[in-house]
Amino acid sequence: MQGYRTIHLQLQGFSDAEFQKLDSILALAEARMDYLWALSNSADADVVLVPDISLRPEGDLRPCIYYMKSGENTADHMDQGPGVWSLIVDEHQVPHLWQLTKVFNAVAESICQASETVAVDKDIEDAPSVFSEISEDVERVVEKEVEPEKTVAQIASSDTDQAANNTAPKASDPLLLDLLQPRADAGTDAVFRVCFESGDCFSADLDRDLYFSPQPIETMATCFAQCSAFEVRAVSPHTLDIEADEIEGGGQPLSHLRWYIALMSPSLDLQDQLADKTVKLKRWPDLGLPGCTPLIRLAAFMQSNEASVMTVAEKTEIPVDKVCAFLNACAQEDLVILGDQEAIHEKPVAADFKSLLSRISDRINAE
The missing domain is CATH 3.40.50 (Rossmann fold)
Structure with missing residues (x-):
């Protein structure tokens, strides 16, 4: 400024x-x-x-x-x-x-x-x-x-009625997710820290498309799920570089953070948005994304089948809210295809999942 x-x-x-x-x-x-x-x-x-x-x-x-x-x-x-x-x-x-x-x-x-x-x-x-x-x-x-660090915004949990203007399915984004979107004109104020009332914090660098957190981002799951109030604090790039040297693993892709926030944020409104649509994944999400591993079975079904949200939940025996959350996260990665006609393979999900595990095992053994 x-x-x-x-x-x-x-x-x-x-x-x-x-x-x-x-x-x-x-x-x-x-x-x-x-x-x-x-x-x-x-x-x-x-x-x-x-x-x-x-x-x-x-x-x-x-x-x-x-x-x-x-x-x-x-x-x-x-x-x-x-x-x-x-x-x-x-x-x-x-x-x-x-x-x-x-x-x-x-x-x-x-x-x-x-x-x-x-x-x-x-x-x-x-x-x-x-x-x-x-x-x-x-x-x-x-x-x-x-000042080494200045609060530039205090955002209440009620300030979360942001919506994206995309054709892909997307729940109403919290302002936090919009704050972390890439921008070509981020300028000199592209580095900042986000601090929650719980005391959890992470730093973001929009220019380098990285985030930095001393703890695994999964520890902030409750903050994202409850759209908790947070503060945005200005941080100099020099200060962030010093802190980054002390963080094991250094900076992580900001896209991983956006994925996880979308995965944890309330997203049941997608069920109504997609009531007359079918969904399918273009490809597998990166299994290294935080929170993705427990959803391998869901990803396997959605990559091989085209179905409504309710059908996906029924066939995979995964609650609708978790299916919607997964869709919301996949939309951040531009992985979702919308359609209007279901195409379900007869092979049970369990068989798909066993086949997947077998292929992964074969690949590991080959290496």
Whole structure:
């Protein structure tokens, strides 16, 4: 974060629940922001945000951000004039972190450039007071930057209504999972630490696509399953490198962490989403993924058969909630194929499983 000023954002046309949700998302994105942002109900705010461009206050010359649904024709939004930005949201009217960060940084840069232009034209006698204010603010920022670790967001367990805009089956993602998605523009704030109320922590480096944890990630299963509240803390890359040297095995692929969070997170809503669909795996998931080994039998059936979620549960004798959780995790790896017609092999699952174990045994003995 490089700016010393706070940019105030007025929300118009949003409910209290939407206000609170956006406030949580904004706090989560703060680590990647170039400037501080704060929500406001005041008409004196720097920027106004509306859920639709038609709700932009008439005659309001302030910069305006408006929601644009994913998939809308962008050509319809080309002539909105200067000082207007569109922010793509999913079907639940929720912006993704990388998109929100990109747009808000662009708006902030525009505002601050305009402010600098105005400042140049001010009388020189105003300079002492202006620089005094800047100096005080810069001192506060410097104090924040030298802190070894700063909490940049506190996320409650209720802030978990994120949904992906993919064709693959996917349960509503907790904000934690969205936070860990790869982004091309993660920038200098790509390194951070996530700490749960239980005291469990892990660190993530989006640039290197790695996560670091002194304990096996499986020890945090309860945190993921309960969508526990957590804090996001800024960590310098240098600090993380020092800590990584003391972690046995070093960093692990971030995709493994995303898989495990999806596997442990509530996902029964997939049962309703896929009520009239069949599912099948494109290929086996990596057996090295955390929590995958106990699901070998389920993976064997779904790789060889195409069936509904209920049929998969019935044939494998695995509870529906575990089938949905496995599907949710496999969707993170882009392994799921949707269909509309079942194709079940007559060979019992037990036989498939025994055949699999036999092939694995043969391969081990051959080596």
